Amino acid sequence: MAEPDAVMVRIGEGIALREQGERVAARTLFAQVWTEISGEDGDSFHVCALAHSMADVQDDVHEELLWDLRALAAADLLTDERAARGGVAGPVDGFYPSLHLNLAECYRKLGEVDSARNHLDRGRASIDALGDDGYAQMIKAGLDRLADRLA
Template sequence: MTGSDAMMARIGQGIELGHRGEREAARLLFSGLWDEIGASGDPMHRCALAHSMADVQDDVREELLWDLRALEAAELITDERARQAGVIGSASGLYPSLHLNLADAYHRLGDLGRARDHLARGRAAVGALGDDGYGQMIRRGLDRLADRLAASAPVEPPRR
């Protein structure tokens, strides 16, 4: 296993902890891994870790900060690096889920403008996903969020 693969495997261990409901243990593992990776480490590692760390936060503001870190790192990931990490297709396949999570966090914080912006960006990027279970799950998530946003406070018309 290469160094890169080893880090992704360790991130995967944290994801498993989170899926089993061991959120605090996942946060502790991710925190240690974040310290190892560093702010200028491999963008794929930073993106995967931050995206996963967001999922185990109890405070939506903390979740948003981690989601923003994931998006920032994603912008530096090449298609080749994404393929090495097992991403099907190109690095652009990372964006629909990242924008969905950001839109959801902004919606829960009541920032409907930013929520709608990230929803639109997620929908614009959804073509990068396959028609597999993962792609369908993200599309359904975007559709559900669109419904929740439509039911939220209406968008104010521009002032004249």
């Protein structure tokens, strides 16, 4: 597996801050990295990883949704080759279950049930791209819980 580049190391530092409950510090670090990687020449792999992580530290669901949409748009531009160079073992298709789960949850929080169900369905349709490890089970369980909340 490839060693993470400098941008991914910094994103990892932000994730560690979030996991320690330091959401504001994580958001600040992610914002700094964002100014460095966004733009026309931005690497979709970095943009996807950062946006996916930035969404998790937002206090406002509208901002969370914006970042989740950015992550999805960046994933749509990614190739399996680029993801592999970034250290991802599986195909880019494995990103979609989590991305759609997060989007569906945002839309649920906003009361946009049709959009939430759309992304729930898309997440479920893409679940086979994941293996059968602990991460896959966590995402599947999240999709199931969300389906129950939307029922």
